[in-house]
Amino acid sequence: MDAAQNIAHEIQHDLESDGDQFLTFILAGEEYGVDILRVQEIKGWDSVTPIPNTPEYIRGVINLRGTIVPIIDLRRRFQLETVEYGPMTVVIVLRVENPDGGKGRVMGLVVDAVSDVYNVPEGTIKAAPDFGSVVDVNFVKGLATLEDVMVIILDIDRLLNADELSVVVEIT
């Protein structure tokens, strides 16, 4: 058992020194990254059941093997120009941790296309400047430059946590 623990520690250590892995996707020409350990699956866009009286960026819910999963259009969430969904349009299904320590939730993000998986060495992620971008700085963990591309690393827990959703609902 100790041996197994040691191995687990080593693996953990290796992973840590190598930094985390991020899945990146394209949204309106920019590349965004999310922690790959949070990604549950990637599926093509399929029709959803719209939910009345919810903000426009919540496209609706789908049946993911018996559980009801809400689908959020990230373009609309960031108030970017909307596009027709095409063959490249995908839904990234993510596990969102509850900051209060409650049960996590599963949500889907509609993005233009998936891009790549990067190893991001520790220390490469720089704090995001207040870049007056369309994306609220609160939702950005940092910026990482990898192989000449800049990746915006998203904080999905903040982006998708319930309070945020309900606050927006109240405004609309």
Next chain:
Amino acid sequence: MSIDMEQFKVTFVEESLEGLDIMESVLLDMNPGAADAEAIDNIFRAAHSIKGGAATFGLGDIANFTHVVETLLDEVRNGDRDITQDAIVLFLSSVDCIREMLSADQNGEAIDQAHIEQVKAGLDKMLGSEQECETDSEKDNAATSSATEDSGWEIIFKPFPGMLRTGNDVVRMFRELAGLGDFTAVADTEKLPPVVDMDPEEAYLSWHITLHGEIGKAQISEIFEWVEDDCELEILPLDGDKTESAVNDVTEENSPVDLQVESPPPERRAEEDQRQQPARKTASPESSSIRVGIDKVDDLINMVGELVITQSMLSQLGEDFDMSRVERLNDGLAELERNTRELQESVMRIRMLPISFAFNRFPRMVHDLSAKLDKKIELTMSGEQTELDKTVMEKIGDPLVHLVRNSVDHGIESPEARKAAGKPETGVVNLNAYHQGGNIIIEINDDGAGLNYEKILAKAIERGLVGANEELPEEKVYELLFEPGFSTADVVSDVSGRGVGMDVVKRNIMALGGRVDVKSVPGEGSTFTIRLPLTLAILDGQLVRVGNNTYIIPLVSIVESLLVDQKNVNEIAGKAEVYQLRSDYLPIIRLYEVFGIEPDHRSLDNGLLVVVEGDSKKGGLLVDELLGQQQVVIKSLETNFRRVEGLSGATILGDGTVALIVDVAGVVRLSREDGRCSDEQIAAA
């Protein structure tokens, strides 16, 4: 050894609580003076396993306390003591104490030490009043005082012949003892038979052990914990000034017992019960495990077996299929449907528990309340084996408590009043449960004075709920009881009368998709009838279509469906629309407007109106098409999303798409908020 004891502890707590329930119900059935040996055995067994379990999990307080209870019970069991009314009361409060200690441990709360000490003193007093126990407290003093300063113990350990068969290993116990201090054991081989006569599984030896070191008596007792009933055990301090020591003498660390301590006076105890009750309620979280009868599981396994057979039959059929075999395919599919339905039903049955789980608390409650209120009340129960969903059961408990309290407090009159009215002095409160269709009906009936129509109406007029000259039918008047803050009690008592409660009762029952009705006959009593769906997991739904969307309206809330006849439509203030249905005016709720979606038809003419009732408010939902009716499995939107106004959940349809379930009351509310129809406008029509 690193076994995760926590997982067993959950089971222990559950089992102990069950044990306490058993003790309580047996005690309540018991008649003073005539102790039924089997009943005493039941209580004793429950207490004994709680004690053993508590000690295993290091809950010394509970073990000690239960030990005292057990000692007393033992005397009753052996016929050394009669079971008196006092003893029953004392045992009941002991049950409360143990329950309190358990929940305190579970929730990490502080224990009400004073209360427990009080009960314990009561127990000790009762024990002490018996001649043989006179030395008990004295000896305990000696034991506790010498326990720490003394330099060792003398243990006389004489196993009964059968001890080894229970799996206890003397060698292991000795090894543990040796771990405590300087250990010497002298074996007594006197009883050892010649080798030819020897039964290898019998215990023939006994030991005289001396143990030197700074050891607490509790540590030694713990080692002998599991064998104490199978041996003769004496643990004496080495200086040995006391020679008499009882068998089964385990830890008792209370200080000198003050024999003057009175058992608490009745009023005081009732008060304490009051105080404890809310605490106990919050302390018992809805448990997350379920005990299922083995027959239900067997059923399930059979069903799955059949399903597998059908599946293999179908796949065989599919391998080389041609149109000539379409008949057999249809048969197979029908079989599959039957299997699936049965499987679903048996899975649902697993969640079902007999309602006696909810009823069990009432004998005690009525017993205590009637003593407190000086009333004579008999509680009868029927249909305790009626099953309903565990979730529903957990949520119906509190409303039932309220209703039973009400019946006891307001319903049943005092013995004098009953006598004057020509009724027997003892009032009867009856709880009844039965199935009707897909519902469970729970009736709470009393043979008391009945509801006072005049008084309720007067109160309602006084509070402005009803116009001064309004004529109301009886049932409408009784419905007023469920208005928030409504109480007709002249005096606010501890039990009820503050007017909180009935509205909560109604709200909770509505939240479960049920309803509550009142019937009353003056002078003969009143009946509250609760109607609840059997389960919260499945509902009968009507599928309707609006534009491209399919929604599900729960069948229970649908009154009827009709085609709109334009001449019955009235507009109010150019905005709100009402539909005249016989003598009623219904607000027309355009579902597409409430949900903000695109419908097929906007015009009312020849539109379909589904008349629904939610929160006792009616409305007509305008939909495009009525699709089929089916049972749907309710999935929560909150698991991954949040609550949405106007929806009570979602379900997955046969084609795998998600359909939303309409929360009728919510939709009616939503349409009102939009200001399309308000009560005044409807009233004006």
